[in-house]
């Protein structure tokens with residue numbers, strides 16, 4: 037009887053019986069998707085929070101206000117400005133001494149002088165060089181404090197710790213507090229971070245050198261890899277005969293995209309530096325290596341973009357009597373361009389974040405000068421991050437995070453550009 | 466009795482196609498009716514097409530006259546589109562396709578070594594089943610052919626060509642004020658007329674149409690049929706259609722294809738009122754679908 041009743045159930049009843057199970061499955065699937073996304077977002081937020089927390093303080097730097105006396109005796113001994121040999125260090129020291137006049141004794145004075153950065157003397161030099169009319173006057177100038185002072189002001193040095201375990205003595209901390217009370221210390225925007233090259237002194241170290249190095253490298257990379265990649269994709273997709281040879285090429289390109297990047301560095305070392313005798317540590321070589329690295333990515337993206345062009349458009353053009361080349365350049369290329377550009381920008385973002393291959397070609401050198409051309413020795417942003425992360429000074433730790441923030445900002449900018457380009461150029465058909 | 470019916474249905478299910486194939490062979494491979502015409506312009510002689518191992522067109526001989534509309538009909542997969550593509554060498558771009566036989570246009574062999582397919586397609590235009598305007602403006606769609614072939618000396622001449630082509634395609638009135646808008650913004654029927662305008666802008670001698678109305682509603686279809694009536698005063702038209710009514714309305718001659726064979730060709734009214742071949746009769750009476 038029961039069996040019969042089941043058999044007699046209507047379709048609607050059967051569907052309804054299964055509906056509950058289906059809904060539950062759907063709910064579980066949806067929930068697990070939401071959880072996965074949530075976990076992803078959580079980690080992302082955590083990552084950014086930590087990074088900002090650690091790095092944001094590096095965008096500020098402690099400055100010290102000193103009354104600098106541009107004494108004619110020191111700067112212009114013969115009545116003539118002598119900026120090259122003048123003792124600007126001495127001028128800064130004298131100004132420091134004036135702030136805390138009761139300090140005497142050699143070792144104490146030496147401790148006092150350590151409160152100002154070595155960069156203070158350069159700054160005093162720059163001020164008088166720019167405005168010689170200040171000769172003989174006394175000016176109140178903000179000069180960078182040393183990294184230790186900076187760390188104390190930012191709360192990264194704990195005065196409660198045993199004196200032997202910190203970089204500042206009790207005495208120095210006392211002086212700093214007195215200077216602070218006198219309004220002589222202030223946190224200002226750390227312009228050195230963006231206008232200087234690397235330095236052994238954290239308060240003078242900047243990422244401009246690394247940024248310029250990355251810029252030159254990416255310029256070489258985009259100039260080479262985009263045209264070569266697009267041309268290769270067009271040839272493979274539109275003109276190459278389909279045979280075992282083209283299959284081999286295809287497999288190899290796909291394989292290259294997955295090769296660890298350090299291998300490209302070794303290749304660059306062997307080919308560009310050892311064989312072609314190009315200079316070490318040069319953005320030119322870095323760019324060439326990154327070109328090898330990004331080419332497969334661009335070729336694969338460009339081929340996908342070409343494949344996505346509807347065949348009906350090709351047929352329409354062919355049917356009107358367009359030649360193969362005309363079909364490609366009048367129709368396929370414009371329609372595939374957004375996809376190709378997106379691929380190129382993704383390739384560029386990968387190139388910007390790459391450090392391993394650059395280590396192999398000597399771009400890990402300590403470079404103080406900001407590179408001005410494609411062959412000047414330089415580093416790159418990710419390599420700079422690696423170098424700073426390796427430094428023991430506490431002040432370099434926050435600069436490492438700051439450099440990471442800058443790198444991420446650039447990546448974000450590039451990906452944003454990719455999205456905008458795609459939106460702008462995408463055409464409906 | 467029941468057993469017999471069962472075997473019959475089984476047979477129809479599994480062996481319907483080979484059955485007809487045998488029938489074609491049985492009934493003779495010779496095309497019945499009139500493959501020749503009075504003023505032949507495009508002539509196909511013993512054309513065979515293979516896609517790899519698939520023999521899609523078998524020994525087809527057909528003449529297409531000047532200023533006449535020839536309709537190609539037949540069940541799906543019988544090779545109508547394939548034959549049509551032979552006439553402007555669009556099969557060249559299909560890698561597996563191999564065409565043999567002889568096709569001439571106004572006396573010249575279009576498959577000879579000297580014949581450039583690009584030049585041929587300027588003389589033999591094509592309209593496709595699905596409207597496929599370029600993602601460009603209406604103006605640029607029509608101007609594209611004249612531009613690549615260098616048909617217009619200056620902008621004014623190009624304007625004239627574009628306007629007259631749109632006019633002849635019966636589209637000018639609707640798009641006069643929006644020539645800068647994308648061609649893809651038009652309705653399906655308008656897009657198909659735009660494609661026709663684009664084709665006639667090159668001023669071809671033959672126009673091939675592969676089911677040009679299959680994506681359109683009856684009103685748009687009627688407009689395009691009217692258009693064909695006008696166009697056949699200047700061009701030879703070969704049209705593939707699945708609609709018997711359409712073939713009857715627009716064509717002067719009808720060619721019935723079956724499994725790659727050209728079974729029967731004759732004047733339209735003759736084929737529809739008095740088909741000679743059994744397969745043709747089966748098809749137009751709806752027994753082969």
Ligand SMILES: Nc1ncnc2c1ncn2[C@@H]1O[C@H](COP(=O)(O)OP(=O)(O)OP(=O)(O)O)[C@@H](O)[C@H]1O
Nearest residue numbers: 516519521540541542543544545546547548559561
């Ligand atoms: N590009 C191709 N590659 C391989 N085989 C093809 C190709 N185009 C068509 N064929 C084969 O050739 C035969 C004829 O196809 P064709 O498209 O010419 O038929 P048709 O008469 O136009 O059919 P329909 O009315 O459905 O459009 C079919 O067997 C088909 O499978």
Ligand SMILES: [Mg+2]
Nearest residue numbers: 545546547675
């Ligand atoms: Mg077809």
